[in-house]
Amino acid sequence: MLVHYKCPNCGADMKFDSASGHLACESCGHEEHIDTFDDVNITQSFEEDEAKEYHCENCGAVVLTDADTTATSCSFCGAGVVLADRLSGELAPAKVIPFTISKEEAMQAFKKWCKNGRLTPKGFMTADRVKNITGMYVPFWMYDLDNDVEVKATGTKVRTYRRGDYRYTETKYYRVRRDIDISYLKVPVDASEKMDDELMDKLEPYDYNKLEGFKTPYLAGYLAEKYNYTDDELFDRVKAKIRGFLDTYIGSTVRGYTSVNYEQKNIRTKKAKSYYVLLPVWMVYYDFDKQEHTFAMNGQSGKIVGKPPLSYSKAALWFSGIAGGSFVLFKTIAIMLGGDIL
Amino acid sequence: MRKYLITAIFLLFISLFIVPGVFAEKQYIYDDANIFTDNERTDLENRAAEYSEENEIDILILTKDESDGRDIEPYIEDFYDEQGPGYDGDHGDTVILGLDFSGGPGDRDLYVAGFYAGEKYVDNKRAAQIVDQLIPDLSVNDYYDASLLYFEKVDKYMGVSPIVNPDGFLLQTWFHLLVAVIIGAAIVGSMIFNMGGRVTTNASTYLDANNSRVKSKSDRYLRQTVTKTKIQKNTGGGRGGGGGGMTRGGHSHSGARGKF
Numbered sequence A: 001m002l003v004h005y006k007c008p009n010c011g012a013d014m015k016f017d018s019a020s021g022h023l024a025c026e027s028c029g030h031e032e033h034i035d036t037f038d039d040v041n042i043t044q045s046f047e048e049d050e051a052k053e054y055h056c057e058n059c060g061a062v063v064l065t066d067a068d069t070t071a072t073s074c075s076f077c078g079a080g081v082v083l084a085d086r087l088s089g090e091l092a093p094a095k096v097i098p099f100t101i102s103k104e105e106a107m108q109a110f111k112k113w114c115k116n117g118r119l120t121p122k123g124f125m126t127a128d129r130v131k132n133i134t135g136m137y138v139p140f141w142m143y144d145l146d147n148d149v150e151v152k153a154t155g156t157k158v159r160t161y162r163r164g165d166y167r168y169t170e171t172k173y174y175r176v177r178r179d180i181d182i183s184y185l186k187v188p189v190d191a192s193e194k195m196d197d198e199l200m201d202k203l204e205p206y207d208y209n210k211l212e213g214f215k216t217p218y219l220a221g222y223l224a225e226k227y228n229y230t231d232d233e234l235f236d237r238v239k240a241k242i243r244g245f246l247d248t249y250i251g252s253t254v255r256g257y258t259s260v261n262y263e264q265k266n267i268r269t270k271k272a273k274s275y276y277v278l279l280p281v282w283m284v285y286y287d288f289d290k291q292e293h294t295f296a297m298n299g300q301s302g303k304i305v306g307k308p309p310l311s312y313s314k315a316a317l318w319f320s321g322i323a324g325g326s327f328v329l330f331k332t333i334a335i336m337l338g339g340d341i342l
Numbered sequence B: 001m002r003k004y005l006i007t008a009i010f011l012l013f014i015s016l017f018i019v020p021g022v023f024a025e026k027q028y029i030y031d032d033a034n035i036f037t038d039n040e041r042t043d044l045e046n047r048a049a050e051y052s053e054e055n056e057i058d059i060l061i062l063t064k065d066e067s068d069g070r071d072i073e074p075y076i077e078d079f080y081d082e083q084g085p086g087y088d089g090d091h092g093d094t095v096i097l098g099l100d101f102s103g104g105p106g107d108r109d110l111y112v113a114g115f116y117a118g119e120k121y122v123d124n125k126r127a128a129q130i131v132d133q134l135i136p137d138l139s140v141n142d143y144y145d146a147s148l149l150y151f152e153k154v155d156k157y158m159g160v161s162p163i164v165n166p167d168g169f170l171l172q173t174w175f176h177l178l179v180a181v182i183i184g185a186a187i188v189g190s191m192i193f194n195m196g197g198r199v200t201t202n203a204s205t206y207l208d209a210n211n212s213r214v215k216s217k218s219d220r221y222l223r224q225t226v227t228k229t230k231i232q233k234n235t236g237g238g239r240g241g242g243g244g245g246m247t248r249g250g251h252s253h254s255g256a257r258g259k260f
Ligand SMILES: [Zn+2]
Pocket: A007, A008, A009, A010, A011, A012, A025, A026, A027, A028, A029, A030
């Protein structure tokens, strides 16, 4: 089931416009509110064998998709299409954060980021070999988590004092117990097999005030994928993700000790809720030095992540500048205090 | 008569040059124990004068033997009270090295004292450092070399702010290089590490503060242990020990003593 969004004015294909947050027609400029967009204008085509092939309604060409694609554009006529059958039932996202950064803005921001690369090779900084920039809705699971934490620890308080010719060190030991409820809301975990987990984690945080109820027109003109892992399959990953947060919280409840030795941290994590959400990411593919580098940009905040190539000569220059500068500074202070020049 | 007059005027004329010179000629080496040869004494006098002039402080050496029964410290103090040395005038800035040859080898005392600016720049700790460094030469009866080393050390210490140890690592080039390299490596290392973007979430990003709380807590006292260690008296960090004091004439001084 392929969904096209037709302009009620001129019949051309409409796309989601990140600036206005509306569907916009590129031919006549007409805009439609997503909440009120008339279903009449959504044309759906049914295929005999849906799982295998989709045909563009405009030009009849085969729309190239893989098993995970839920939205794409026709490679011939460019019409944004949504594969609605892959977004229904169990696969229906609950929420979406729409793109707020357009392709042009993303490109510009990326170029600026490249230019600021203090350790990247000169040729990379011009960003003139960007092969491809793709707006993509990446599937995430968001978890609301309730944690019941039981902590047993030994705390020490150390006091030193002087009496006569002796220094006394007094160590008091305490049995510390805590029973804590710690809740987290909407912790995201990337549910796509193709996306690098570390890269996606670094894209956070997203502004959750902009979470919208999912509607297919948000995807018009972008690539989108469906999840490869269920919320249960990723539960261990989200638990690992909040482990550091939990430790920080626990530490904040055990104050006033010189040292704390945890003997037991019983953490029971319960999933209160999980949502299937789509989060906006600009993927930038950059050919440099015969290698493809992949960068990701948060489609809402503009934060860019991904390892750019490292220029060793620049790193050496920075190092010698900083080390040399500090050496001169130390030496100057030492000479002012009366040290020798060498 | 006329001849006598000419002679008298001539003598007066000569004395104009010589007499003030005699008065101005300061003595730096008071070798009562007679441990230096005449040549050494002359040489040390010249060097002491140079170093003293350069550092604007009188740098003296006193030696004594058993014919004077006083300990070396009061000996130096009394000398200071009586002679009133000082670069900037009577009872002024002075550093004194005292060598007492009363005892046998290994039981002879040395003392380094600083008065006024000397007390500030050659404080107890620095005096102890000088004492420690002089002992090897003194132990093999190399008094002349020990004296030269004493001049060099005072010369060096007078130029170094009292807040740092002149022989410590803080003023050493290798230390500056090491710290500079560590700082450079740390900054460039973190730049490289952060090239790919930093994690900007923290423990409070996803926390639901309204539903997070400590349900129960207890901090129960179990027991205590007490250990005691004897406080080490500050001996100046080496064999040199002692500390300063006050002369009978009321001049405060720093100092450290040792044996050779
Ligand atoms: Zn139109």
